[in-house]
Each structure stands twice: as C-alpha cells, then as structure tokens.
Amino acid sequence: MQPLLIKVNVPQKASFSINRYCYADRFPGIWHFHDEYELTLIExxxxxxxxxxxxxxxxxxxLVFIGKNLPHTWRNDEPNAQGKSEALVIHFLENFLGAPFFDLPEMHKIKNLLERSRRGIKIEGVVADxxxxxxxxxxxxxxxxxVLDLLLILKVLSEYENLDVLSSEGFTNSINYTDSDRLKRVYEYIMNNFQEDVSLSKAAxxxxxxxxxxxxxxxxxxxxxxxxxxxxxKIGYACxxxxxEKMSVAEVCYQSGFQNLSNFNQQFKSITNLTPKKYQSMHAAK
Known part of the structure; x- marks a missing residue:
C-alpha cells in the first residue's frame, strides 16, 4: 500500500509544529501518511x-492521536453544509527532544502511548477538553x-485509561509501503463513489x-x-x-447507496444494534 507521503514543515528554531488549517469549504481529503505523530482537533x-x-x-x-506512518484522511460531506472546515493540528517526530528521550525510565508510559498510537486513538470526554x-x-x-505543554498533553494521554483504538491490528501489521498504490486507488474510488454501484468487480x-x-x-x-x-x-453516511437531515428512512436508504430497504434495515441494525428509525428517534430526542 502506498498512500501519499507528505513532508511536514516544521518552522525554523522550533522542535515541532502546530498549525491551524482553515478552508472556506472542505478539507483536501488526501489519503496520506508521514513520519510525524499527529494530534488533530476538529474545530x-x-x-x-x-x-x-x-x-x-x-x-x-x-480529537484523535495518530501514530507515525499510519494512513489517514478527513473527508467532508458534499456539499459541505457548514461552508467552512477548520482544524488545529500538532505534528512532532519521535526524536524531537533527542533520540533517547522517550527511552528514559520516567517516560515509559508515554513510550507505551506512542506505541499504541500506531493504530490511531480517539480521545473523548474531559480528557479531550x-x-x-x-x-x-x-x-x-x-x-x-x-515544549512543556506538549509534554503535558502526552502525559495526560498516557494516563488516559479508556483509549479508543481505531485501526485494526491486522491492518497495521499488513502495511507495506513498498507495495503498489493499488489499495490507495481503491480507497479513493470507494470514498468518491460509495453512493453508487461500487461492486467488487468495479473495484477490481x-x-x-x-x-x-x-x-x-x-x-x-x-x-x-x-x-x-x-x-x-454506507452505514456511516446513513447515520x-x-x-x-429531515429525511425518511427510505430516502436515507437510497441516498446512502442501498437499493433495497429491507437489506438496509438489516445491515444498519447489524452494525449499530439499532433500527434506522430507532437511531433517528434517539438522536431527535437529544
């Protein structure tokens, strides 16, 4: 697999970067990876x-913490109803404080956090705030x-017990950056066309x-x-x-790329443990 390798620019006389990315419409949506660890807050x-x-x-x-060389992207719905996309992002290399720093005995919790981040970590609740x-x-x-504030962030995250790990262990272990770009093309094809017919034969x-x-x-x-x-x-988009949206379950079914309402209801419940109607009514009550 060969997502796009991106070079992260670190300002001169700085050991890591923090940038606020603001777009009038949508995020670029580029499927990419880089050597730096990444902490992204969607504003x-x-x-x-x-x-x-x-x-x-x-x-x-x-808020997510992404390990080095883990492919990732954020893609907006089309059209972006909000009309603006903004994120605050920190990038840092593992050796930004010197190669042996995180090998110190006092840093073992943070070292473990960095290891777990290779699958991506979602942070929620009070810790996210x-x-x-x-x-x-x-x-x-x-x-x-x-530097002290970044270390404090890493300390807080290293003590966060309810880590919600994202990518599967199998995917992380299977990444081979010398492989062809086939999977990258397939991912992009699915993400751009999942509302249409994205059959296995077409992806092939x-x-x-x-x-x-x-x-x-x-x-x-x-x-x-x-x-x-x-x-x-498709189910993620349906949610x-x-x-x-003020749409009926049937309308959502077809807008999400399903051709059969019965199949949509079955697939939705198998993934969310709720029927589409129940899911909609629960959120409407909030």
Whole structure:
C-alpha cells in the first residue's frame, strides 16, 4: 500500500509544529501518511474520518492521536453544509527532544502511548477538553513553555485509561509501503463513489486485478472483506443523514447507496444494534 507521503514543515528554531488549517469549504481529503505523530482537533466541519481501515463520522470537537506512518484522511460531506472546515493540528517526530528521550525510565508510559498510537486513538470526554485547551495554549506560547505543554498533553494521554483504538491490528501489521498504490486507488474510488454501484468487480478493475485475486488482496491487507468495508462506509453516511437531515428512512436508504430497504434495515441494525428509525428517534430526542 502506498498512500501519499507528505513532508511536514516544521518552522525554523522550533522542535515541532502546530498549525491551524482553515478552508472556506472542505478539507483536501488526501489519503496520506508521514513520519510525524499527529494530534488533530476538529474545530469546525463534519464528514467521514478514515484512519487505517477504520471509518467513522466526525464533527466539531473530534480529537484523535495518530501514530507515525499510519494512513489517514478527513473527508467532508458534499456539499459541505457548514461552508467552512477548520482544524488545529500538532505534528512532532519521535526524536524531537533527542533520540533517547522517550527511552528514559520516567517516560515509559508515554513510550507505551506512542506505541499504541500506531493504530490511531480517539480521545473523548474531559480528557479531550483538557487536551484541546492545552493545544490552543500552545498556539500562543513560545520557548520552553510550548515544549512543556506538549509534554503535558502526552502525559495526560498516557494516563488516559479508556483509549479508543481505531485501526485494526491486522491492518497495521499488513502495511507495506513498498507495495503498489493499488489499495490507495481503491480507497479513493470507494470514498468518491460509495453512493453508487461500487461492486467488487468495479473495484477490481480500478486495481487492475481479477475479482478473485482482488478479493484476496483486499482482505489480506485490510483484514476485512471488500463488501463489508463498503457497507460500513454506507452505514456511516446513513447515520449522518438520519441525524442531520429531515429525511425518511427510505430516502436515507437510497441516498446512502442501498437499493433495497429491507437489506438496509438489516445491515444498519447489524452494525449499530439499532433500527434506522430507532437511531433517528434517539438522536431527535437529544
């Protein structure tokens, strides 16, 4: 697999970077990876977040910690109803404080956090609020205070017990950056066309493989059958429509790329443990 390798620019006389990315419409949505660890706080926007083989809806307040060389992207719904997308992002290399720093005995909890981040970590609740506050403070501080605040963030996260790990162990272990860019092309094809017919045969054509060979290839690298991957993408989009749009369950079914209402209801319940109607009514009550 070969997502786009991105070079993260660190300002001169700085050991790590913090940037506020603001777009008038949508995030670029580039499927990419880099050597730096990444902490991303979504300030404004909604859509689908993809980390490794994990796909989930995101909204303002979404906070994730992504390990080095883990492919990821944020893609907005089209059109972006909010009209603006903004994120605050910290990037740092593992050796930004010197190669042996995180090998010190006192740093073993943070070292363990960095190891777990190779699958991506979602942070929620009080801890997310605390980290978001520290990130915004780093924007305005200089000198040693910036480094101390970043270390404080890592300390807080290393003590966070309810880590919600995102990507599967199988996906992380299967990443091979010397492989062809087939899987990258397939991911992009699915994300751009999942509301239409994205059959296994069409995806196989994008990958320039036979359907049988592609089926083995996709499952071998993502540890998930192709059809299940597509279904989960569609259900994630359906959840957004059920919550944010004034649409009937039948309308959501077809807008999400399903052709059969009965099948949509069955697949939705198998993933969310709720019927679409129940899911919609629960959120409407909030």
């Amino acid at each position: 404004e926007s909604t859509g689908s977040r993809m980390v490794g083989d994990h796909i989930e809806r995101f909204k303002a307040g979404d 605390q980290v978001a506050t520290l990130m915004k403070r780093i924007e305005t501080t200089t000198g040693v205070d910036r 054509s994008v990958a320039h493989m036979s359907p049988t060979a592609f089926s083995r290839y996709f499952k071998g690298r993502t540890r998930k059958p192709y059809t299940q991957f597509v279904i989960e993408m 957004k429509l059920l919550i944010n």
